[in-house]
Amino acid sequence: MTRVRNTWPVRPTVRYGKHVTEALRTETVGGVIMLAATLAAIVWANTPWSSSYARLQKYELNPDWLGLRHMDLAHWASGGLLAVFFFIAGLELREELTHGELRNPRDAALPVIAAAAGVAVPAVVYVALTAGADGDALRGWAVPTATDIAFALAVLAVTFSDCPGPLRAFLLTLAVVDDLIAITIIALFYTSHLAYGPLLTAVVLVALYGLLQARGVRTAWVHVPLAVLAWYFAQRSGIHATVAGVALGLLTSGRPTPDERPTNAEQADHVLRPISAGLCVPLFAFLSAGVALGGDALSAVFGDRVALGVMAGLVVGKFVGVLGGAWTAVRLGLATLGSELRWREIAGVAALAGVGFTVSLLIGGLAYPDPEQFERVTTAVLIASVLASAIASAVFRHRVRQRAREAEAG
Template structure:
């Protein structure tokens, strides 16, 4: 008598190859995010160098400059750093909203069996870092508990940029898993920001924001993509959500959710996918790098490094990113395989997955944003959070590189086999063989 579950009830192979249309779409996303990750790294490095140079006062002045000082009645008297965090990141979260809806409506995640792995891995990658942070700070007296969510996020652009440098031949299943994990991770981050980091909540502006969002949804559902109508509606929705006390980036997510995914009967790309192709380069190439430039500029001049490295907030963030993320993502995936009898794809080993779990510890954009929301932009704790996120992300990148570089030759061999197209029809033979 066999103890295997019936084939119809078993999970598909973990990290298995995706459908050919999904593979092509993910390839486009990965290329854009990898370039965006390089720009993000550039913005962060420039900010760090400027903030620690003899001209650091100019960096602080630029970050604190208020371009519209008379905008207080509309809650628009924001500094350049605040505009980057509240304004430009709304574009980033709009793309996240589009991507989330597409994945769960038309992507591979519409299948609950395929969705199980990234959801479970993202949950583990959220709970373990939070537990690491809370354990460290409770032992130190509990003064920094408000920052518990800082190490729970994964920065997909940063991670993919590192991945492109250390291992360009990583199997598609792992690359797709990292991207999907980050998408689900972003969903949890949105919930955390909306629920736990909303200050001074005002109901009327939030209710008012539903009006432009509803009109926006009506227009896009009817495929009326008039920029002169949609952009003002999106701007009004953003301003009202900002005035309500809810973080304004939530407006971007709601607008992304309003866009239809499935194409009309004529076929072609759905509106969500078309808008994602249009706005992802803006998000990855402009919004996130500019935010990184204003968020990463922590000055270490005259800082007590010994005190910094013994601060419980710093230790908690670093431990959460480096240890919590790796154990959470890898451990939850291993337990899922153990208790469901699911198996890894034949081209992937647990060592590969462990390297990817380490890579998930690169937390940057959302981690820095939560740090600002938790402790206040410009505060002493916020500066220490920035240093901790940078240190934890760097350590995670280095450790992941050690694991993944050793696998690069194997990745190259697998990539060459899967990309073979003997009949020249533009579709790799491996996908055609699956249909025979």
């Protein structure tokens, strides 16, 4: 009789590790982890040990040989860890362009027009509320323009688990286009000093990466060093390094292989999505969201026109922009709603678009280097995201009950 060797300490660990990474590939789990990291930061920042949290944020980690100055942990999180998040966003955008909603211009029109209006209207609302304010108030016009993919999809999954597939595709496409617009805004409006040597080097490296991807080179030992170097020189150039992340994601090949192995884009997504959802985005949230929520702090937020502009832009501007943009596109014949979608569901997504966490905080940090102003902006983003989630949840739960009644009547 053959003796079976006991490998219990190894195999379950590997199996559970696979379960964890698979869970991290779902939006719900990633959103929950990010929410937990956010709550942990808020709790720490409101304890007697809040000064230690501030010291952690400002702890500088910049070896001289790297040539990256003034890179504390908060900057490493926004410039480094979020580059992975935006690489995934670039992969998603490429997938949408190749196989998804953006492949057919007629199908793409509805979420693209809704996303564009969902960027423009919050900016107008913000400018209207902050016009004439002292200081650099108008620098934050782009803060309320972004939708957080992970949070929004997590709320949708929890509150409307049996939502129609086209509705989820609408939200995903809306958020991906929204992120593309946001990263373009960062590149154009939040880049003050350019170093042309590093910038040219970064462009060449990104182009070389894209060329090798197009030629069918599959080894990570070539692509990973090129991607890291492109990120490094983009960071040195003065352009926010997340721009390089999106560009690299867009250029990653999704072309099928003759042997039916996963494409480069599929393999990169498979490896990096759990890292982004389980480590990069939660760490960014943890290092950015720790704000004081005492009476004085909240009074300062509700007395600050910048913070009020951010809240109004996210909660009101996003809703009006997304829903109004979609309605206008359908009324003008530029897009069709589709047989499986209802305007009440689109209204829920429009409210959910006001969940502007990750990218809003990123733009807020770029617009307001002053820690006190950035803390007020961060608090405003958190309050607006909670309100938007609550409104969207109420709309979706009402829709769930309505669908149940329709099913019973049918």
